[in-house]
Amino acid sequence: MTSLSYDVIVVGGGNAALVAALSAHEAGARTAILEAAPKAYRGGNSRFASAAFRIIHNGMEDIEPLIHPDWKYLAKRARLVPFTKERYANEMLETSRGHCDKEAMHVMFDHSYDTVKWMRDQGVRWKLALSKFFSEDQITQDVVDINPGLCLIADNEGIGLTDNLWAAVEKSSIDAHYSSPAYDLITNGANILGVRARQKDGFVDFKGQVILACGGFEASPRLRRQYLGQGWDLAKVRGCRYNTGTMIENAISHGAQATGHWGGCHAVPVDHNAPARFVNEGENTSELTYAAIGEQIAKQKEAVAFQIFDQKVLKTLEPRYSTATPVVDDTLEGLAQKLGLNVKQFVDTVREFNAAVPKTGQFDPFHLDGLSTGTKLAIPKTNWAQAIDQGPFVAYAVTCGITFTYGGLKTDPYAHVLNNEGEKMPGLSAVGEISGGFFAFNYPGAAGLVKGAVFGRLAGQAAARRAKDQNRA
Incomplete structure (x- = not known):
C-alpha cells in the first residue's frame, strides 16, 4: 500500500476545505487536498451555492474596500446600513431556536470580516449582491437599499468562488489528489495519524494532521431516510453528489462525538x-x-x-x-x-x-x-x-x-474534533458542513459559507502549528 506524508491533509474540495488548505500552506505546512470528485466536478457544495457571505460590517465603508475593482461602480447604486453582532446573534438564536453553539457563533462573528478580506487577497472577486436580487429594470431609482446581511457575494457565485480558490491552490505548492474519496481514519488509540483514501488502483495512506471538510450526508438516500425521516430518501439533491457522510460515520466509529440537529437540514x-x-x-x-x-x-x-x-x-x-x-x-x-x-x-x-x-x-x-x-x-x-x-x-x-444537513461532529470553538469524553482528538479537525451543533431547524441565509471559511482558516493555522510542534519533537 502506498503511503505519503504531509504536515496537513485536508479532506474535501469546497470553500471550507480550500480555505483550510490555503491557510495551512500560508503558515508553512506541507499540505495536501483529497477531493472525492474528479477535477471537472471539484468544488463540493460550494460550487452550487449563491456564494453570498453574511458578515459583520459597519456599512459601505467596510464593504466597498472588499469589492473587486471591476464591480466598485455598483457601490454608487446601493445604500447599506451596518450589520451588527447583535442582529446576527438574534437571527442565529431565532432560526436555531437556541440550539446553536454560542461560543463558536461569536468566534465566527469576530473573524468574519477579516476572513473575507483574507479571501480577497487569495484571489476571490467580491462584489455587491445587487445582481443576485435585482435585475437592471428592477432598480427604478438611482440608489437602492440592499439587505445588509446579504450584501456581499462572490463574482459568478459558487463557480466563481471555488474557481478563484482553486486557482490560488494551483499557484501554490499544495498537492491536490482528485478522485480520492476518504475511506478511513488512520489511528493509534486516541491519536489520529492520517487518512486512508480510496483511489482507482487501490488505497493510499496520507499521514499528517487531518482536517475533515467533506460535507454532510445529504447525498446519501440511506442516511437521509435514517436521520431525516420518511420521504427524505426521495428528495432532490441540490448540490454535491459526493457528500455521502462516509467520514462522519467513520469519525464517530473512532470515538468522535456526534452533535447537532440530526433530523434537520437546509x-x-x-x-x-x-x-x-x-x-x-x-x-x-x-x-x-x-x-x-x-x-x-x-x-x-x-x-x-x-x-x-x-x-x-x-x-x-x-x-x-x-x-x-x-x-x-x-x-x-x-x-x-x-x-x-x-x-x-x-x-x-x-x-x-x-x-x-x-x-x-x-x-x-x-x-x-x-x-x-x-x-x-x-x-x-x-x-x-x-x-x-x-x-x-x-x-x-x-x-x-436538500442542500446540506445540520447534524455532524462535535468540535470546540476552534474546530478541533472532540471525542465522546469531551476531549480533543489529537490530529483531527472538522470544518464546514461536517461539523454539527451550529445550525438547527433553519439558518440565516449565507451564514453557512462564512462558517466554513472562518473555521477553515482557523483550523488550517492550528493544524500547521501542531505539525511544526511534532516535527520539532
Missing part, C-alpha cells in the same frame, strides 16, 4: 422539473425563511407545491427564475386546470386569501412592510400580503431540494 424550494399545507411565507425576509419552506414542501403530496404570482409582483422575482418554466393563464380557473389542481378548491383558496388582504398600506418587496392578513386566515401572511388579482397569472412548480 432544504429549499427548487424547480420541480430540475388537504394542502400552508406556511407563513411572509414571516421574515427570504434568507431567514426559505430553508424552512423547503422542508414544508417535502411534506406535500408527491413533494410538489406551486408558487402563484400575478402581474403586480413578477418584476420582483429574482433573476434565477429565468431558468425555470412557468405555467401561464389569463384566469385562475385556467391556471388550475393546467396545473392539474382541483379548480374549485384552488379558486376558493385564492379568493379567501384575497379577501383577507388589507385594503391600505404600501407594498415594499425589499423590507418587512407589515401588510398582513391578520387573524382572517388560519395561518396568516404577516408581510407582503397582496391580492392575486391581475392576470395573466403565472405559476412555478417546485419541489424540495
